[in-house]
Amino acid sequence: MKNSLMFITLALGLTACVDTTPPDQTLTPEPVNVTVMAVNDFHGGLEPSSFAGVQVPNADGTGTTGLTAGGIEAIGGELADVRKQNPNTVFVGGGDLIGASPVTSSLLRDEPTVIALSKLGLKASALGNHEFDQGLKELMRMQNGGCDSNAPDKACKFDPNYPGASFRWLGANVEYKAGGTNPFQPYYIENIGGAKIGFIGAVLKDTPTIVSPTGVADLNFLDEATSINKYVPILKAQKVDAILVLIHQGGEIKAGSAAKFDTVGCQDLIGDIVPIAQKIDPAVSAIISGHTHQGYNCLVPDPNGKPRIVIEGEVYGHLLQRLDLVVDKANHNVMQVKAQNVVINYASRKANGTLDSNMTALLATAKAKTDDVKNQFVTNLSVSQIKRAADRSSESALGDVIADAQLTATKAQGAQIAFMNPGGIRADLPDSTKIKPGNVVNFGDVFAVQPFGNTMVVMDLTGAQIKALLEQQTTGNNAGTNAKLLQVSAGFSYTLNLTAPEGARVSNLKLNGQALADTASYRVAMNSFLSTGGDNFTVFKQGTNVVQLPGLVDVDALVSYLKANGPSLTGTVQGRITVIK
Numbered sequence: 001m002k003n004s005l006m007f008i009t010l011a012l013g014l015t016a017c018v019d020t021t022p023p024d025q026t027l028t029p030e031p032v033n034v035t036v037m038a039v040n041d042f043h044g045g046l047e048p049s050s051f052a053g054v055q056v057p058n059a060d061g062t063g064t065t066g067l068t069a070g071g072i073e074a075i076g077g078e079l080a081d082v083r084k085q086n087p088n089t090v091f092v093g094g095g096d097l098i099g100a101s102p103v104t105s106s107l108l109r110d111e112p113t114v115i116a117l118s119k120l121g122l123k124a125s126a127l128g129n130h131e132f133d134q135g136l137k138e139l140m141r142m143q144n145g146g147c148d149s150n151a152p153d154k155a156c157k158f159d160p161n162y163p164g165a166s167f168r169w170l171g172a173n174v175e176y177k178a179g180g181t182n183p184f185q186p187y188y189i190e191n192i193g194g195a196k197i198g199f200i201g202a203v204l205k206d207t208p209t210i211v212s213p214t215g216v217a218d219l220n221f222l223d224e225a226t227s228i229n230k231y232v233p234i235l236k237a238q239k240v241d242a243i244l245v246l247i248h249q250g251g252e253i254k255a256g257s258a259a260k261f262d263t264v265g266c267q268d269l270i271g272d273i274v275p276i277a278q279k280i281d282p283a284v285s286a287i288i289s290g291h292t293h294q295g296y297n298c299l300v301p302d303p304n305g306k307p308r309i310v311i312e313g314e315v316y317g318h319l320l321q322r323l324d325l326v327v328d329k330a331n332h333n334v335m336q337v338k339a340q341n342v343v344i345n346y347a348s349r350k351a352n353g354t355l356d357s358n359m360t361a362l363l364a365t366a367k368a369k370t371d372d373v374k375n376q377f378v379t380n381l382s383v384s385q386i387k388r389a390a391d392r393s394s395e396s397a398l399g400d401v402i403a404d405a406q407l408t409a410t411k412a413q414g415a416q417i418a419f420m421n422p423g424g425i426r427a428d429l430p431d432s433t434k435i436k437p438g439n440v441v442n443f444g445d446v447f448a449v450q451p452f453g454n455t456m457v458v459m460d461l462t463g464a465q466i467k468a469l470l471e472q473q474t475t476g477n478n479a480g481t482n483a484k485l486l487q488v489s490a491g492f493s494y495t496l497n498l499t500a501p502e503g504a505r506v507s508n509l510k511l512n513g514q515a516l517a518d519t520a521s522y523r524v525a526m527n528s529f530l531s532t533g534g535d536n537f538t539v540f541k542q543g544t545n546v547v548q549l550p551g552l553v554d555v556d557a558l559v560s561y562l563k564a565n566g567p568s569l570t571g572t573v574q575g576r577i578t579v580i581k
Helices: 002-012 072-085 111-119 136-144 224-237 273-279 346-352 357-374 397-409 443-449 463-474 538-542 554-568
Strands: 016-019 031-039 049-057 064-069 089-093 122-126 168-170 174-176 187-192 195-203 219-221 242-248 286-288 295-301 307-313 319-328 333-343 377-380 417-420 440-442 455-462 492-497 506-511 521-527 544-553 577-580
Touching: 031 072, 031 195, 031 242, 049 333, 064 346, 072 089, 072 319, 072 346, 072 357, 089 187, 089 242, 111 357, 122 187, 122 195, 122 242, 136 168, 168 187, 168 195, 187 224, 195 224, 195 319, 224 242, 224 273, 242 319, 273 295, 273 307, 286 319, 295 333, 307 319, 307 333, 357 443, 377 443, 377 554, 397 417, 397 521, 397 554, 440 443, 443 554, 455 463, 455 538, 455 554, 463 492, 463 506, 463 521, 463 538, 544 554
Parallel strands: 031 089, 089 122, 122 168, 195 242, 242 286, 286 307, 417 521, 492 577
Antiparallel strands: 016 333, 031 319, 049 064, 174 219, 187 195, 295 307, 319 333, 377 440, 455 521, 455 544, 492 506
8 A cells, every 4th residue: 555655656747748938928036826626527426436547456355446535534634635735725626526526515405515515615627518407597506505406305405505616617608598698607706826717618519419308408618619718708807817728628638648647748649629719818827627527637729839738637526636736816818737637546545644634524413314225225235346348339237237238127118228327337336445245335435326317208209219329429520539338228239330430330130039121110218318419329319109107216126136137147249239439
């Protein structure tokens, strides 16, 4: 363990540095050191979890496992240390602070997370797509407070007078369809140490394709770079000393690169954030990103070809993004930016007594209100863990289990095939930090896997429609690094040839060993999110003889299946999808 911690300490000393001093200074510089700390994709991660980016030895000496990282107690400890080093510290977010959350936060409508982040001094955050999971009205309640919720069984159960967020969610590219006004602040200015730091926030424009359409029906989501650039001159007119972007869109380090989360100034970033970053005004000094749950600290050319920092801090608060700026408040510019991803080492802080005691108390309150539900026994697995895929473009052991659970739960409606979206699988079963004696799985473990509360739907699709559906896994908005392989139930199989042209990649579709017929009708099951075309699987909207099952929640289907089958599950990938690369 000591060797691992030494590695972390050394890694945190590495920073990307960009000199941004302009050539046209006219006044004697008045430099101010400002530190910006950021969290992205927190997803209600009040408690620590396993961070695979750093491996540490198992206690029994059998191998290694991910470092226990994140959680509000360790984040609070880190922020306290940073603020002691530099009182000119501002804490911000990259979106998805709430939504897709574990039981301890989700059963309380994520109110403990909003309150915790507020108490930790968060000032502003980009909106994320998951902020819209429960609809616009509920998001505005999360921002402004009150108990008028579409989930009265959860709202105001943590605090009977839920106060709302003290920070502001920012959405420069979100507007009402009627009238074109923005329901959210587009930017935020922090006055600190005599300097003015401006933050412009945006969420990915494709948000309507990855959330329930009814929740955002009144909104338009505009081009990210164009919307951000609109507010740059407005901030300049207010004589800010630095402009930073908080954007809930990201990328990943390309396959084969040696770069990791702690690599300084990587040159190998790919994905949707890259063309956006290349269009964002050069006056923006750095871009804090999110959404893809990746850790990277990269450089992407701005419109003038000058390298600019684009950074993301993985997920669940395992990493905090840290920017150290030297700003010149006399000439209103940035002289230098350094960037690093900071490992939030819960295990180390617990050992040396530097967790945030206020956050420990808040977490204890949330746990006391949810542990009875969380600790309900479900099953004993025959293996210690059933894993999801490391990415969304692979079949996984857990994906196979969930699809089988959904097929079993909808047999009475005639289901023959079940499809599960990989993005809806949020954790391993259980998380590495939650493995228990006897391989016990409780409800909290299962809920962490499927926290959305989607209900089940059954419909008819033809064989040709099923093929077209599977082609959508790697085309359109799901092309390239955005590929999403639907997890499929037992008895169904097919081949996906990624070397073939778009539209001709899926073949050899079989159900119980028999080839699917294009004109034949098949009964298929999926969750309510997919049924409305979520994740760009629009073929589902062509289904006929649709049966909604509002009383059958996906997590309950998985619980029932695990109770019946848990001890016999092997935790291995079943090989239902043959992928040719």
